[in-house]
Amino acid sequence: GSVGVAYNNLAGAWHLLGEFDRALQAFSQALRYARLGNAEFLEAMVLFGEADLFSDLGLAYQAGELYGAGLTLATQIDRPDLIAYGCLQTAMLHRRSGTPAIASEWLKRAAAAAGRTDPPLSYALEVGALELLAAPQKAQRRLQKLLDEPGSMTTAEQARALYLRARCVAATGSQPEATEALKACLDWAGRTGTEQTIAGDLRVDGDVRGRLASDLGGHPTARRLTERIESMEVLARQYDPGAAEHSPRARIDFRGLGQAVIRTSGGKGERLQRIAREMAFLVLDSGRVERDALVEVFWPEHSPGRQTANLHMAVYQLRQALGKNVLVLEGATYSLGTSASIEYDVRRFERAASLAERLPAGDPRRMFALTEAVASYGGAFLPDSDSLWVVERRRQLQARYLDLLVAAADESMVRNQVSRAATLLREALSHDPLRDDLNEQLMQALHRLGRRNEIVELYQRYVRSLADSFGLDPPDHLRELYGRLIS
Structure with a gap:
């Protein structure tokens, strides 16, 4: 048991230092010793620690697997403190993944697991992180109240509170105020060695990363964070080889569930006429569609000449809106080409x-x-x-x-x-x-x-x-x- 605990502590330290490969190796050893010793509490701790690392890397599925396994163990050994932690971290994972409604449900489970005991400060911080998405001023008041009592927080919690407050200020205040708030966060994180505490959120916060580059690029902590996030992204691709590489190609976002929208960078996709838009969805959804099938779907009552004219007009509209090389004709078959990066919610x-x-x-x-x-x-x-x-x-x-x-x-x-x-x-x-x-x-x-x-x-x-x-x-x-x- 003691060897497993030592490896787990070492893994946590490597994680905070940004030595992710070493952390994963140490977690692997900790898990082995926990299972050899039938130490279920330690095993749950190790699973949660490894899940936290994968969450920081943006590997949501791997993190979710590990949180699920840890929660199962924590439930079996009846440890409400571990259950509350697993639920809280799963809430953070969902927030980072862009599903705040599910994150809110996991937060409720964390509070329920904690029972009558006062929830930890990390719970209040995650509540603030969710609030700032819809009510940044309310979130800012909550976070400022925590920051007014710094003695109650660990250095890592204070770094996170400062980061979230900076995001609130960016949403509600002026640009100089936002930059100053972010600088205060960087100063604290650099002074206390708590960069990793904010790196996981910063990885998904494109606006804040942009502000770092434009306004605080010379700050030593900003440079270290940028380098760390780049190494996190490289490692994430190793564990998720199917992840999309950054590409300069134009992005087209098809939303067909609950709506019928094609979003493009220039906004032309949103202005497509109904038939042209629906035709694009049909080609995308099917992969390849014969020309004759298209005209029968959309203009079955028209003469062949009118069908051809209508098809040519719809194709012209699509190419104008999405790019001339997006809709490809091979023989008598239409498909969507690879000249753009296409996202499809279906x-x-x-x-x-x-x-x-x-x-x-x-x-x-x-x-x-x-x-x-x-x-x-x-x-x-x-x-x-x-x-x-x-x-x-x-x-x-x-x-x-x-x-x-x-x-x-x-x-x-x-x-x-x-x-x-x-x-x-x-x-x-x-x-x-x-x-x-x-x-x-x-x-x-x-x-x-x-x-x-x-x-x-x-x-x-x-x-x-x-x-x-x-x-x-x-x-x-x-x-x-x-x-x-x-x-």
């Missing part, structure tokens, strides 16, 4: 879904993966379109989303997170209110929560909808379940 959802679906039930990584997949579904596919291909694709994506909601609800029930399971099932029912299994599962979840009135309300609404839509009664097993639950 692809992100499908990748996240595939990842979650591959993990077996009970795997500690599965809950995190399911949460990520559910969060990446932004809504109905191209909601304003009634084209047949859109309607079918919308149905496929929604069905997959519902399956993910059910799987996440099942995992939540196994983990005794019944309230969360009920929320997920309600979301699923909002899309498919007549599914027998969803109504059955939600009734059972509400029963475990002791919400008898809600069971009655749910069942009666289900019975009315089933009768109104199909003239049917509920299946026997659901009627019997309802009778048992309210008796």
Whole structure:
């Protein structure tokens, strides 16, 4: 045990010094000794420490796996302090990954795990980090209150508070004030050796990094942080070889879930006419589309001559908006070329879904993966379109989303997170209110929560909808379940 503790302490020190390879090697040794000694508390500590490093590097999936495994161990050995820490750090991971709503949920879990004890200052700092996204002035007041009592904070906590305050000032004050606040943070971090405390957030804060380069490029701590973040990005690519390299190519962002938007740097994509925009989505979603298929989808009632003219006009509009080499014609087939960096939210959802679906039930990584997949579904596919291909694709994506909601609800029930399971099932029912299994599962979840009135309300609404839509009664097993639950 003592050898494992020593390796874990060494790993933490290497991490703070920016010696990430050495830190990972030491974490590996610490984990080995923890498992040899059956030291579950130490093993959870090591998993969280390694997860913190991966979170700083921007490797969200790897960090999520490790936080999930650490939380499972912490729950097994009934250590609320470790559970609270794992939830808090998972909240930070989600905030850095751009999902603040999920981060807020993890913060609530951290507070619940801490129970009646006062939450640590790191909790208040993360609350401030989330607040500054929507209410920077409120966040600034919270952070200033903490900074007014510096004796209550560690040097690392004070560095983080100063950094977050600098971000608040940048959002609410003048440029000189923002630069001065950031300089105060750099001065403190350089003096106390706490650069790594702010490096993880700085890595994802493009505006602050820009201010460092333009206003404080000569500051010694700014130079060290810039070099450290560059080394973090190099290491991250080694652990995630599929990560996109920085590229000077133009970026085109297709958003088809809950909206129908094509964003380009010059704003021309947003002004595309509906048919041209939808055609771009079809080509992107399909990979390759025959010319004849395009004209039949969009102009089936027109003569061949008019079809050709309309197609040429749509292609012209797309090339004007997205770039002349983006839409490629090979023979009689259209595809999107590689002259631009293309982001597509549907692809992100499908990748996240595939990842979650591959993990077996009970795997500690599965809950995190399911949460990520559910969060990446932004809504109905191209909601304003009634084209047949859109309607079918919308149905496929929604069905997959519902399956993910059910799987996440099942995992939540196994983990005794019944309230969360009920929320997920309600979301699923909002899309498919007549599914027998969803109504059955939600009734059972509400029963475990002791919400008898809600069971009655749910069942009666289900019975009315089933009768109104199909003239049917509920299946026997659901009627019997309802009778048992309210008796």
